[in-house]
Each structure stands twice: as C-alpha cells, then as structure tokens.
Amino acid sequence: MGLPHTWWRLGRLGEGLSFREYSSALARELESLGFQRPTAIQLLAQKPILEGENVLLVAPTGSGKTEAAVFPVFESLLRVRGSGGEKPGIKILYITPLRALNRDIFRRLKELGRRLGVKVEVRHGDTPAATRRIQALKPPDMLITTPETLQAILPGKRMRRHLKAVRWVIVDEVHEVLCDKRGAQLALSLERLRRAAGEFQRIGLSATLGSPEEAGRFLAGAGRSFKVLEAESFRNVEAQVESPHPTREDLKRAEEYSLPPGAVARIRRLVEASELYRSTLVFTNTREHAEALAVNLRRLYPKLSLGVHHGSLSREARIEAEEKLKEGFLRVLICTSSLELGIDIGAVDLVIQYHSPRQSVRLVQRLGRSGHRIGGTVRGLILASWPDDILEAGVLLRRALEGWLEGPIMHREALDVLAHQLVGLALDLGGRVSLEAAYKVFRRAEPFRRLEAESLYAVASQLEAEGKIRLMNGNVKVRVPGGYRYYFESLSTIPEVSSFLVVDYAGRRVGSLDQEFVVKHGKPGSQFILKGSVWQILRVDEERRLVEVEPVEPSPAAVPAWEGEVIPVPFEAALEVGELRRRIGEELTSGGDPLNPLKRYPISEDAREKTVLAVKEQLEEGFPVPSDRLILVENFENYALVHGCFGDRVNRALSRLLAALVTARMGVEVAVQSDPYRLALISPRPLDPYFLAREIEGLKAEDARGLLEAVLDQTELFNWRLWNNAKRFGVVSRGAEYRLREAQMLLKALKGTPVYRETLREIFLEDLDLENLGKVLAWIRSGNLKVEVAPQGGKPSPLALPLLDKIAPHDLLRPAFERGEALEILKARIASKLVRLFCAYQGDWETLRKVENVPEKPRCPRCGSTLIAVLNPQDRDSLKAARKKLSGRKLSREEERLWLSLWRNASLVQNYGKRAVIVMAARGIGPATAVRLLRQPHRSENELYQAILKAEREYLRTRIFWD
Secondary structure, eight states: OOOOOEEEOHHHHSSSOOOTTSOHHHHHHHHHTTOOSOOHHHHHHHHHHHTTOOEEEEOOTTSSHHHHHHHHHHHHHHHHHHTTOOOSSOOEEEEOSOHHHHHHHHHHHHHHHHHHTOOEEEOSTTSOHHHHHHHHHSOOSEEEEOHHHHHHHTTOHHHHHHHTTOOEEEEOOHHHHHTSHHHHHHHHHHHHHHHHHOOOEEEEEEOSOSOHHHHHHHHHOTTOOOEEEEEOSOSEEEEEEEOOOOOHHHHHHHHHHTOOHHHHHHHHHHHHHHTTSSOEEEEOSSHHHHHHHHHHHHHHOTTSOEEEEOTTSOHHHHHHHHHHHHTTOOSEEEEOGGGTSOOOOOOOOEEEEESOOSSHHHHHHHHTTSOOSTTOEEEEEEEOOSHHHHHHHHHHHHHHHTTOOOOOOOOOSOHHHHHHHHHHHHHHTTSEEEHHHHHHHHTTSGGGTTOOHHHHHHHHHHHHHTTSEEEETTEEEEOTTHHHHHHHHOOOOSOOOOEEEEEETTOOEEEEEEHHHHHHHOSTTOEEEETTEEEEEEEEETTTTEEEEEEOOOOTTSEETTGGGOOOOOHHHHHHHHHHHHHHHHHHHHTSOTTGGGTTSOBOHHHHHHHHHHHHHHHHTTOOOOBTTEEEEEEETTEEEEEOOSOHHHHHHHHHHHHHHHHHHHOOOOEEEEETTEEEEEOSSOOOHHHHHHHHHHOOHHHHHHHHHHHHTTSHHHHHHHHHHHHHHTSSOTTOOOOHHHHHHHHHHHTTSHHHHHHHHHHHHHTOOHHHHHHHHHHHHHTSSEEEEOOOOSSOOGGGHHHHHHHSOHHHHOGGGTTTHHHHHHHHHHHTOEEEEEETTTSOOEEEEEGGGSOSSOOOTTTOOOOEEEEOTTOHHHHHHHHHHHTTOOOOHHHHHHHHHHHHHHHHHHHHTHHHHHHHTSTTOOHHHHHHHHHSOOSSHHHHHHHHHHHHHHHHHHGGGOO
C-alpha cells in the first residue's frame, strides 16, 4: 500500500540548502559542475532514495528530476563500492521512452560519472553492433536504455548475467508510458528483471499528473510500498485564454492572403506576445495544425525566426530545431506533444497553446516548459477560436491552476502484451516455463494484478495455435525458430504504420498519408488537408500504396491528415462547459449579467463576449441551449444532431449506440460523427428527431456494452485495431500491410479468440467511455437530465454549426448562396476541371483538357467521329475495358458494365456536345443522371447550372452510403 505523498513549495526549499546528505567526493564534483544547491525535488528525493525506498518523483519539466534520482543513486553506489559489496555487472538501469531522451540523459550524466568512476553508457535500437559487443564483454555500471531495448537484452545470456547485478532502476517520463501498452509491457519486463536480479529499488520520474498514487502503484508493482514525492507544479503563474477580435488591418490581410480573419487575428496576437520574450514555444494539438500554423506565420510574418518540431520530422530536423531554440537563433518554435517530454531545450520564457489543449494535465505539462529558473514565473497564453474552444480552454486552465487534473488510464490485462511477455519469460529461462510460474511473476505487475489464470491459458493456447510455442501439461516451450522470431520482431507495442504516397492527377507528388488515416478516411470523394491545402480523393490503390487526389476549394468538411492524433476532451471538462452555457443562458433569460458565470475563469473580455454572443444567438433563433442538464435533438436535411456536453469518448459511444438502434429499427445504414459537445447521425433520408429522443430516453446502461459489442466489429476502427493486435500476437507477420479485404477475412477467423477480446478491451478503454455514459443514462432516467427536440424550422441551430461544418457539404449547409455566388463558383470549378476525352468509335485517340477548352462539338481528329466519351483522368479501368472491346476480345461482366457506361457517356456527348461534358464533369453525375438533366428544357445557361447544383447536392447528401 502506498504511503502518503508530500507537497513542498519550490521557493522555500531552494534557498540556503546544500547537498548535505552526500559524501564529500560527490558534493565536491557537483559543486565543480555548477550544482550549488538542490531544487525542491532534489532535496525531497535525497533521504528516501538513500534509505532504499521505492519513490515516484513528480515535478514539472526542467526542475531537475533526473539529477534528483541519479545523485543519490550514485551516492548509494559509491557507498556500496566503499564497503566492498559491489557486484560485477550493470548496477543502475535508466529507462526512458525516447531514444532522444537517452542521448540527452547520457550527455548530462557521462561527465559526472567519469569523475566518480561510474561508467555510464547508452543502448538503444541505433546502437552500433560493435558497441553492443563491447557492452556484453565489459558492461557499464549504468546503462541508459528504452523499454524495447530492455526486452531485447533480457533473454541474452551475457547481458542477462550482467543484469543480475541491478540494484537500482530509474524509469523516466512515467506519465508518458503509463497510459499505453508500453507501460503494461514495461511493468512485466521489470518483473522478469526482478526474477533474474532479485528485488531492486525503483525510482520513477514524472511530470505533473492527475493520480500520482496510481502511477506509484504502476512503478512499484503489486504489494510493494512506495512514496510519492511531489514538488509544486506551478510557482507563480501568469496565464489566460484570449480570442482576439480582428482589427481593420487583420481584415485587410485576411482578404489579401485568403485566410479567415479570426486566424489572422490570432496569429497577430501570437507574434505580439512572442516579441516580448527571447524564446516562445507554441503548442498545437496535431502535426497538421503545427505545419499549417507555420505556413501561415511565414506568409504573414516572413522575417520571424521560426521553427517546427513534431514526430513526423526527421530526427536531424528535430535536433536542429532544439539546438537553434537553445542557442537563441529561434524566437518561436511550433511543436506538438513531441516537446512535452523532458528533452533539454534551454530556457523558455513563454508558452502559447494554439486552440484548447483539450486536457488540463497536458496544459500543466506544456505550461511547465516556461519559467524553469528557481522562483521563475510560468507565462502562458491560450489562443482559442470558436465559443466551445474558448469555454473549454477556460475550464481546463481553471482546473489546471486549482490542481484538478485527469487521472491516467492504465491498460490492464492487455492480452497481446501478455502473449509476448510469456514467450519472453520462457526465453529468459532457457526456452521453457510453467504457466503456474509465469502466472506468479505476471501478477506482481500492477497492470496484471487481477489477471485470471484462464486468460493466461487462453493466450498460451492462441500462441500454440500460431506455432510460437508448445503447450504440454501446463508447461510452455518456445518453438524454434518461430517463437524466437516472434519475440524479437514484436519488441515494440507501437503499431507500425506505413505511408501512402499522395499524387495529383498528373502524377506529381503531393505528400504522404499515414496508413491509419487512409483506412479510416480513404474513400473516393473524401476531402482532407495536407500541407495547408485541401485535396479530394479520387482513388486509393492499396497494392501500390498510392492515393490519387485533386485540389479542391478550401472547405471545413475537409479533415486534417493527422486527425487521429486529436486528444479526447474528458467528460468532467465537457460537463463544466455545459454548465457555463446553462448559467449564461439563465442570466440572459432573466435579464441578469451573462458575464457573471465567467468571472472565476481566466478568460479575456473579448473571449467572454464571444461565448455570450453564441448562447444569445441560440436563444434568439428560438432554440434551447444544450447544457449539463439538457440534451437537444435536432435534424437538418439528412443529418440528425444530438447535443450532449459529455466529452469525446462518451459521445463516440452514444453515437455508435444510436446508429445501431436506428439500423436495427429502420433498416437503414447510418454513419456517425461526433465531437465533445454533439454527435451526428448521417443517413440516406432524414431521421425523425422525436424517434431519436425516445430511443435516448429508453437506453439502459446495462444494455450498452452488449449492444456495442454486437456492432463494433463491423467498423473500420475495429478492423484496424484487430489487424494490429493480430500482428502483436504473431497471427499476422510483422511486415504484412493492412488491406481491408484481408482484415475482414481475419475478423471471421479470429472471432471469439484472445486477439478479438483484446481488440474489444482496447476500444472500450481508449475510444469509448461506458462508465460515464452509464452516468448520463442514469441521469436521464432519474429526470436530472432532460431530452428535448428542437423546433423544426428547416435550418440548423447556431450551436450545431461546429459539427455540421465538418460533415455537411457547404453547398448543402449554406443553400442561400445558390442563386448568386454558388452558381459562379460552380461554373468556375467545372470550367477548370481536367477531363479525359476518348474516341469510343475507334479507340485510337485520347487527350486531357480543361472543360473550358473543350469545343462545342468534340470530334476525333484522327477518324472524325463525334462519339467522344468524357472521363475522369484517373479512370483507367474504363479505358482498358473500351480498348479490349474495340479489339474484339471478350469482356468480363464488370468490364461489360464499364463499356456500356462509357458508350452511353459518348452517346450523350455526340447528341448534346459540350453541354454533356459540362454536366458529366460535375460531382457524382454519371450518364443516367446526365440524361435526365440534359433532357430537361433549360431557358438559360444559369438554369442548367442550377440543375447541376441541385444534383450535386443530392449526391453529396447520400454519397457516403454508396459502395
């Protein structure tokens, strides 16, 4: 059971104190290296570590946590050495989650180690083979490594012999591994190490987190005592949420650069704030946002010294950015969570968070990057955008300042990790282990404390079925070479995501997309943002790993190419945003001061006014305000919206449940989309909002899991996660590329197995929140949470627009422009579209032309035929079928269908000329729809385009349900 942790304040502990617990040898070397007195966390750590206690040190980045752990461990080693009790081998193991941190820690510690006679070395995946051989022959006293490399060296005979000397294990950035499968893997690895070395002292280092005791239990393992030593997160804090109004100059520049005025205003404020300080870190929530912000900053402020840092950049590019910031060559560095970890980047004066940080614990870690000097001031600025973003950021900043942080979500009983570690433990013991012995070892790890023997046996049976082990009389024997290859090829729990090359219609390289993104969003017609531009997918070639695209007009319907990174907003924060909405609405309705509810929140006056205006518009247009006490259901066209302030994971679960019920009751396919404050059901025809309200009121918490389990395996999310879990189980080879057809076949084969069960467990932990959904459903049944249907007026409520802007085509969402700007935009888009003209009579001529350059009566220049088909430039299948037909060869059924469609297409061009080309160049209009449009009498060109626009809207409304 964990001991209570202690709070100290940095300012009181940093003055007049020295490293008094240490020997004169260590104290002297520390002083010569510039360590004059301990920081708060260094002082707290001295005595407990010297006394051999397991401790978790919690303090902000840059507060000296590494030295707080290493100094007393070095002192302990010197004392053991002085008493003659030192064993040969590796005495200290320092584990970090990143290779970059390995290098950083090594750089900081090697000189002190050299002076003290403590040999410090680093080992990870990039370490040269020659260095590894030397380490195996002459081990260092201290080895700095990663969780994956620890997996690799544990079974090795020589390295395992050296590891038997381990007395101290330091785990850096505990908060980073705690919430993913690397944490479960590391916890089991430490128990395997304990079996080899005996009990050792465990020291964890963590940035500020929501539940230190949980992290302490994770570090120490089941049944071991530990202490949490926590230095105060924030010293002096100057931080607030702002959302600046565009000035006249902002409006002018927005028009000049074709950017939203609000974005120009935020960027202007970012630059103004950064000019007051030497160095500024700007955090964004995704890599795409980091890149897009950097592009716009460079366009608007070309003289600003600016860098970018995120996980998709090369290691060299990241190191260069870190060094330039440290040396003062960069005023602004835009980054993602890549710089939340404790890599040394020198002093940072200001942290700017661009848009809401989405979690208070991340905000604390990011703000903690500034003001590292003892007694220094933390300076932070959150630049929020729309009203939800402002309220959310204000709630999270208030919670951060008051110490209300989200607790970690630990992976417990992860079966894929268990499978890998079972083989690893057997290898540690010469290739054999009994299930009984393995069970005892694994249950000492906190994430597997409640492991059932039946689960371990099921995992072993799965491994036997895959040829990795033999299972006889409760004993495991690793197969050669299958089991060995499986273990060493599966050291990492991080999914290996390959890339798809993105090319335009001319074959020019646009960039690349992560495989996971293509799996989830890679349907023809989908739009995404890459390198600051919007692209529409024309075709996905899984064999060639190719995505063919065309540029389209900027649209909020486009999703960022790295949307999968988005951090989920927690239930409690979203509820508090709902409470603020309700209280502002109550003040407006009663004639009070609507700014009153926001007084205790660190939000600027401009930003407060924006949030009040949003609630006011909702009321003035006759809609109730969705809040912590009200779910609002409304529909617009074929979009049914349910407003619920419950956070990302609850709303995802609720949207899946409602979609399943609608499909079961009405027999229609339903797509879903959600954000922290609303969800949408998208169907081929409008859904009755009163029907949806009744379904929500009738939902029972006890039925939710069963309903979801019945439908989840029909989703792309499940297929993708199952594929990756199958890799980690060794069912699918490590190098196999994901393909939907193979994944669906795999699903049928693995249903009911540990691989399938692990996929469900993973989704219910990471993607859906059934616990808090249960609370919501209980509140509905008790009457504390009302469900209302919005008035039906043919237009969406103002608070529905943030989600509709993501999912509804703008021609559909803003139909008021049909007779004006929209027609001109449509004409320009079709005129500039590239099409392929093909002679369907002889098949001996084709050309690529923009529609505006097509003659009124297209004609083949070789044979003179007017039987000319107009095709998408990427449609190679139709061309292949046509050439085969014209050469007299027999066609398959699919080729016959393509040929007939091409022939009808050419017949239309022969009869109607360029008008047919214009119609079939529009979105989603094939020969069948084109015949109907062309046969209608159109008194003017505008009437024809009006008909095309209407057909496009119908296509956009229903395209997601097309095969």
